[in-house]
Amino acid sequence: MEALTLLEWGFDGLLGLGLLWLAWRALTCPELFKAIVLFIAFGLLMALAWVRLDAPDVALAEAAIGAGLTGALLLAAFAKLSLVTGHEELKPARSEKNRIRFQHYWMPATTLLLVTAGLFYVILSLPPYAAGLSVEVASNLDTSGVSNPVTAVLLNFRGYDTLLEMVVLLLALLGVWSLGDTTIHREAAPGLVLDTLARVLVPLLILVAAYLLWVGAHAPGGAFQAGAVLGAAGVLLLLSSWRPHADLIAWPLRLMLVLGPAIFVIMAVLLYLTKGQLLEFPPAQAGILILILEAVATVSIGITLAALFLGGRPRRGKGQA
Amino acid sequence: MTLIDYLSAALLIAGAIFFLAGTLGLLRFPDVYTRLHALTKADNVGLGLIMAGLSFQAESWAVAGKLLLIWLLVLLAGASVAHLVARGALKRGIRIWKR
Amino acid sequence: MSAPFFYALVGIGLFSLGLYGLIVHAHLLRKILALNIMGSGIFLVLVALAKRTGEAPPDAVPHAMVITGVVVAVSATALALTLMLKLTAETGRAELPEKGRE
Numbered sequence: 001m002e003a004l005t006l007l008e009w010g011f012d013g014l015l016g017l018g019l020l021w022l023a024w025r026a027l028t029c030p031e032l033f034k035a036i037v038l039f040i041a042f043g044l045l046m047a048l049a050w051v052r053l054d055a056p057d058v059a060l061a062e063a064a065i066g067a068g069l070t071g072a073l074l075l076a077a078f079a080k081l082s083l084v085t086g087h088e089e090l091k092p093a094r095s096e097k098n099r100i101r102f103q104h105y106w107m108p109a110t111t112l113l114l115v116t117a118g119l120f121y122v123i124l125s126l127p128p129y130a131a132g133l134s135v136e137v138a139s140n141l142d143t144s145g146v147s148n149p150v151t152a153v154l155l156n157f158r159g160y161d162t163l164l165e166m167v168v169l170l171l172a173l174l175g176v177w178s179l180g181d182t183t184i185h186r187e188a189a190p191g192l193v194l195d196t197l198a199r200v201l202v203p204l205l206i207l208v209a210a211y212l213l214w215v216g217a218h219a220p221g222g223a224f225q226a227g228a229v230l231g232a233a234g235v236l237l238l239l240s241s242w243r244p245h246a247d248l249i250a251w252p253l254r255l256m257l258v259l260g261p262a263i264f265v266i267m268a269v270l271l272y273l274t275k276g277q278l279l280e281f282p283p284a285q286a287g288i289l290i291l292i293l294e295a296v297a298t299v300s301i302g303i304t305l306a307a308l309f310l311g312g313r314p315r316r317g318k319g320q321a
Numbered sequence: 322m323t324l325i326d327y328l329s330a331a332l333l334i335a336g337a338i339f340f341l342a343g344t345l346g347l348l349r350f351p352d353v354y355t356r357l358h359a360l361t362k363a364d365n366v367g368l369g370l371i372m373a374g375l376s377f378q379a380e381s382w383a384v385a386g387k388l389l390l391i392w393l394l395v396l397l398a399g400a401s402v403a404h405l406v407a408r409g410a411l412k413r414g415i416r417i418w419k420r
Numbered sequence: 421m422s423a424p425f426f427y428a429l430v431g432i433g434l435f436s437l438g439l440y441g442l443i444v445h446a447h448l449l450r451k452i453l454a455l456n457i458m459g460s461g462i463f464l465v466l467v468a469l470a471k472r473t474g475e476a477p478p479d480a481v482p483h484a485m486v487i488t489g490v491v492v493a494v495s496a497t498a499l500a501l502t503l504m505l506k507l508t509a510e511t512g513r514a515e516l517p518e519k520g521r522e
Binding site for chain 1: 422423424425426427428429430432433434435436437438439440441443444445447449450452453456457460463464465467468469470471472473474476477478479481482483484485486487488490491493494495496497498499501502503504505506508509512513514
Binding site: 196200204 | 394401
């Protein structure tokens with residue numbers, strides 16, 4: 001129908017222009033807090049763009065991690081920044097030295113304009129129809145153990161990339177921990193509303209994470225989305241001033257953090273020793289193996305994301321609650 | 322389009338009108354508290370209407386139940402976050418707008 | 421030009437905007453914001469080009485790569501923010517020094 005195509009074009013055009021405009025506003029807004037909030041809104045519009053491009057798995061991951069968790073990290077860092085620099089960040093940057101002078105920006109602007117034009121030409125000269133690897137993925141899907149092609153690619157066909165990604169996540173946490181400590185005593189008791197919200201939502205979030213993990217085998221979902229929901233539950237707990245018991249931050253925390261990559265590596269070594277190929281799942285047990293890997297990955301990813309939000313290595317402080 | 326489709330379309334458009342009203346309130350109201358009021362009131366009802374319109378198109382009762390659960394969760398989160406933002410604004414000394 | 425190509429061009433635009441912001445701003449938090457926008461632009465290009473399969477479902481391999489990319493981007497952002505806070509604690513400001521001032 002012509003009208004439907006016009007509507008689709010209108011929607012796509014509005015979404016694309018909205019993305020570009022929000023990104024421009026987020027980058028040039030003089031108040032830093034407003035810029036961060038605009039960036040969170042930009043992330044949510046990106047989730048809409050993913051849905052429009054038939055990528056619901058990516059939309060779930062972007063909404064939870066890209067918009068939600070990144071926004072929380074940015075806001076927490078902004079709050080700590082305001083404490084150190086003495087609330088200067090709240091005032092808009094209008095002094096002379098902060099205004100970008102023309103001779104400082106004409107060179108990057110023109111160079112980038114040329115680069116953008118070149119990239120436009122490259123993109124537009126690509127063939128309009130390209131199957132990519134979708135034919136190979138579809139033909140091998142029933143030996144992979146799951147029926148969602150994205151999960152099959154993530155955990156079976158390109159499982160090595162996922163293993164390395166989980167190690168990268170762990171390395172980032174180690175980097176954050178090596179830069180400073182935070183004590184795990186309670187800062188202040190939360191108000192009634194935040195307390196009740198945390199008590200109601202956290203069990204529900206754990207349930208939703210388990211559901212996303214299970215349903216990822218045959219519908220959009222999977223380990224990363226479930227891990228992001230668990231991370232969100234952890235962030236909610238941290239915001240309502242819950243801190244883990246002092247005995248739990250020694251080796252139980254570290255065990256759960258390395259559980260995902262460790263089980264992955266153990267399984268890779270076992271498969272190499274028994275079948276001679278790194279991370280090649282036998283088709284009969286592939287479903288069970290993928291479920292085990294996804295389950296430990298979910299736990300590790302969730303706790304790593306919450307620990308990244310905490311921002312320092314937890315150690316026993318004086319005067320814990 | 323059947324009658325169910327017309328009903329869904331009408332509910333979706335009504336929900337969109339509520340969202341439009343909430344956005345207008347966000348842009349035009351004078352201070353934080355009135356803007357929060359506009360946002361939460363309009364968005365709760367707007368989301369409810371959109372969910373109602375979508376649940377007529379759902380394939381099974383399970384999907385409609387999930388849509389209802391999503392609406393209840395957004396109600397809970399929206400109300401709590403509005404309270405927290407208003408409390409934070411009061412603590413920072415943002416005064417209530419008086420004509 | 422079809423929808424995938426339109427979104428790919430939007431992705432290139434986002435990448436350029438992010439790179440411009442990264443070059444021009446001196447404040448470190450704005451640089452981190454610009455890096456994230458650059459990353460989102462690249463992800464948009466990947467997923468848009470994966471949709472060129474016509475009537476068939478889109479190619480799943482770029483989707484998996486973008487999900488990996490989103491998680492790696494958030495961990496890099498967390499590490500960058502911690503580095504920025506450490507730098508601010510040491511020097512008192514969160515900006516790179518202007519040329520000729522230090």
